[in-house]
Amino acid sequence: MLLAVLVLMQFYRPKKNSSQGDHSAVFLAETNPSKEVMEVFTQTCYNCHSNNTNYPWYNNVAPISFWLARDIKQGKVALNFSEWAGYSPKMKDRKLVTIKQTVDSKKMPLQSYLWAHRRFRLSQSERQAIIAWADQTSVFYQLNRRPE
Numbered sequence: 001m002l003l004a005v006l007v008l009m010q011f012y013r014p015k016k017n018s019s020q021g022d023h024s025a026v027f028l029a030e031t032n033p034s035k036e037v038m039e040v041f042t043q044t045c046y047n048c049h050s051n052n053t054n055y056p057w058y059n060n061v062a063p064i065s066f067w068l069a070r071d072i073k074q075g076k077v078a079l080n081f082s083e084w085a086g087y088s089p090k091m092k093d094r095k096l097v098t099i100k101q102t103v104d105s106k107k108m109p110l111q112s113y114l115w116a117h118r119r120f121r122l123s124q125s126e127r128q129a130i131i132a133w134a135d136q137t138s139v140f141y142q143l144n145r146r147p148e
Contacts, residue, residue: 010062014069017053017076024050027084030092031137036129041081044109044120048075051082056116071110093138100134103127 024046033041047053053072059065076083079095087095102108104127114121122130 012062013060014066016055017051017069017072019051019082023052023082024084027081030084031096031133033133033137034129036126037133040122040126040130044122046081048072048113049079049081051076051080058116071112096134096138100131103130103134 024041028038048071055068059068079098084092099108103122106127109120109122
């Protein structure tokens with residue numbers, strides 16, 4: 001019975017997270033991350049936090065495809081770099097604070113993502129670069145920053 005369910009699952013696929021265009025242009029223009037931070041976002045974060053995912057080969061195997069679709073959907077609800085232009089300044093600031101907190105606490109990238117993508121494990125220097133970038137970019141910080 002279980003085998004039959006697994007076989008039948010192969011014929012139904014969740015919708016792929018794929019769209020045309022530059023998915024991070026507004027985000028990059030507004031936040032101006034360093035090359036190092038941008039590389040981390042591109043390689044590690046955008047797959048679950050943008051409107052375009054580069055799927056691994058095993059996405060074609062159910063139930064893994066459903067698991068990935070769920071993680072991507074949840075990731076986009078939490079933060080979608082492709083929808084950055086639609087966030088209010090206050091929401092952008094909250095997102096930056098959340099990025100800082102989740103990276104600092106090592107909640108991101110998810111352990112389940114790192115299990116299959118060990119090469120995307122963030123080094124301490126990458127984490128520090130993201131945290132510094134988030135502090136510097138914060139809308140609240142920019143509005144309340146005093147000239148030195």
